[in-house]
Amino acid sequence: MREVELIIIGGGPAGITAATEAARIGASVALIDENENLGGKVFGPTGNAIKGSASDKIEKDIRSQILKDFNRVSDKICVFLNTEVWDIVDQRIVLLYPRAGSDKQIKRIKGEKLIISIGAFEKAIPFPGWTLPGVFSVGGLNTLVKKKILPGERFLLAGAGPLQLVLANHLINAGANLSAIVNAASLRDITASAFQLFASIDSLKLRSGFDYLRNIKRHNIPIYRSHIISRILGTSEVEKAEIVEVDRSWNPVRGTEKEINVDTIAYGFGLIPCTELTRLCGCKHIYDEHLGYWRVELNDRMETTVPGVFAAGDGLTIKGYSAAIEEGRVAAIEACTQLDRVDKREVDRLLRPSLRKLRRFNRFGQIMDSLSAPRPGVFNILSDDTIVCRCEEVTVRDVISAVADGARDVNDIKRRTRLGMGHCQGRICGQVINELMWKFSGIRKARDIFTSRIPAKPVSFECLAS
Numbered sequence: 001m002r003e004v005e006l007i008i009i010g011g012g013p014a015g016i017t018a019a020t021e022a023a024r025i026g027a028s029v030a031l032i033d034e035n036e037n038l039g040g041k042v043f044g045p046t047g048n049a050i051k052g053s054a055s056d057k058i059e060k061d062i063r064s065q066i067l068k069d070f071n072r073v074s075d076k077i078c079v080f081l082n083t084e085v086w087d088i089v090d091q092r093i094v095l096l097y098p099r100a101g102s103d104k105q106i107k108r109i110k111g112e113k114l115i116i117s118i119g120a121f122e123k124a125i126p127f128p129g130w131t132l133p134g135v136f137s138v139g140g141l142n143t144l145v146k147k148k149i150l151p152g153e154r155f156l157l158a159g160a161g162p163l164q165l166v167l168a169n170h171l172i173n174a175g176a177n178l179s180a181i182v183n184a185a186s187l188r189d190i191t192a193s194a195f196q197l198f199a200s201i202d203s204l205k206l207r208s209g210f211d212y213l214r215n216i217k218r219h220n221i222p223i224y225r226s227h228i229i230s231r232i233l234g235t236s237e238v239e240k241a242e243i244v245e246v247d248r249s250w251n252p253v254r255g256t257e258k259e260i261n262v263d264t265i266a267y268g269f270g271l272i273p274c275t276e277l278t279r280l281c282g283c284k285h286i287y288d289e290h291l292g293y294w295r296v297e298l299n300d301r302m303e304t305t306v307p308g309v310f311a312a313g314d315g316l317t318i319k320g321y322s323a324a325i326e327e328g329r330v331a332a333i334e335a336c337t338q339l340d341r342v343d344k345r346e347v348d349r350l351l352r353p354s355l356r357k358l359r360r361f362n363r364f365g366q367i368m369d370s371l372s373a374p375r376p377g378v379f380n381i382l383s384d385d386t387i388v389c390r391c392e393e394v395t396v397r398d399v400i401s402a403v404a405d406g407a408r409d410v411n412d413i414k415r416r417t418r419l420g421m422g423h424c425q426g427r428i429c430g431q432v433i434n435e436l437m438w439k440f441s442g443i444r445k446a447r448d449i450f451t452s453r454i455p456a457k458p459v460s461f462e463c464l465a466s
Helices: 014-027 052-077 139-145 161-173 187-200 202-220 276-280 320-340 347-372 376-381 396-406 410-418 433-441 462-463
Strands: 001-008 029-032 079-080 083-089 093-098 108-116 119-124 135-137 154-160 178-184 222-227 229-232 240-245 256-260 265-267 271-273 285-288 293-296 310-311 388-389
Touching: 001 014, 001 320, 014 029, 014 052, 014 320, 029 108, 052 079, 052 202, 052 320, 083 276, 108 320, 119 139, 135 139, 135 271, 139 161, 139 256, 139 265, 154 161, 154 229, 154 240, 161 178, 161 202, 161 265, 178 229, 178 256, 229 265, 229 376, 271 293, 310 320, 320 347, 376 433, 396 410, 396 433, 410 433
Parallel strands: 001 029, 001 108, 029 079, 108 310, 135 265, 154 178, 154 265, 178 222
Antiparallel strands: 083 093, 093 108, 119 271, 229 240, 240 256, 285 293
């Protein structure tokens, strides 16, 4: 078993920065990531990337700088790529599953301190037809487009949140036929948040946002505000999308339906922090009603309620890569202080610039999350045969039946229907099961979450047996 002072799980902007800072200070570091390359979703390699705008160049320059800083101290960092973390024992021993292509076959690492920076995944609300070929998550389609792969001919973006603008920009630059953008947020919602948004946004995000909006306007892309997708029309693949106007609670306004001829749809409502590893560590989590997701509780030094366990990046709250970089730096400095690698009299001075930036980034993240958080009326588009759990093919009708038979909490629904037992282990269906139970039972109880289980990610029986 390998032993180090600091284990960092996740090689995105937060993890890379944390590893760089800790190694520069002098701590022994192990950095673990499930991908073939470091960088995460934002700063990972994109192959033959599309020609980008000025904002894409800014992103590329930042990526280049943090990787350059990392490479200066990389000889002091033990990097594990193509490696899954599937359990954490006693908050200190990390169990690994090296996948094919991994150059290290170590199965266990022990560390004195732990930083978890595993990022986020997308909010996904089921709707009739969302399992048809041709329907992607916003982030999933964006990954393909950045690699110059266009999986269709006529594209439609739907949902809410800033990722729509990013994907629209990349689709346009790739030469795609973008038929429309369908945004659930109203112009009134956006206008009401505009002042706070401009007061909290950094110059890079502001420039990027204006770049994206100019690009959309220049190409005359129709934008349907206060609209959602009500269903997908097609037999074996997407043929049309039906959209409908919604009120302030996102209830569909009957009689306002429109059909748009498309064959490829990207759909999503922003991002949700990945919490499976912080939950395995026993860290306290709370449901943030304003942000619309579960998040780990921690102090301003990025330390969770479990001493020596830190969280950073989008796995904490969703604020973007600029905030993730600063959070990674703060977590590393505090962890190294606890390891007696930093003079305690110097730590406040070292942390002050990052903490000042993070106060502004926090305000920005709260505003963007509030614009993309799903509202109750969106569930009124569901039909009885709409699939809720794609892995186990559990439908709305199955959930209704379980509630009628007496199921009153999410784990009881799981036992009765197998919802949440599939490959994604409830990451997708677990986002909506509370709302569905409230809707069909007529009783709004305290929000619950599936019991944390191992393995955190699917692994082989050989790995479990060893």
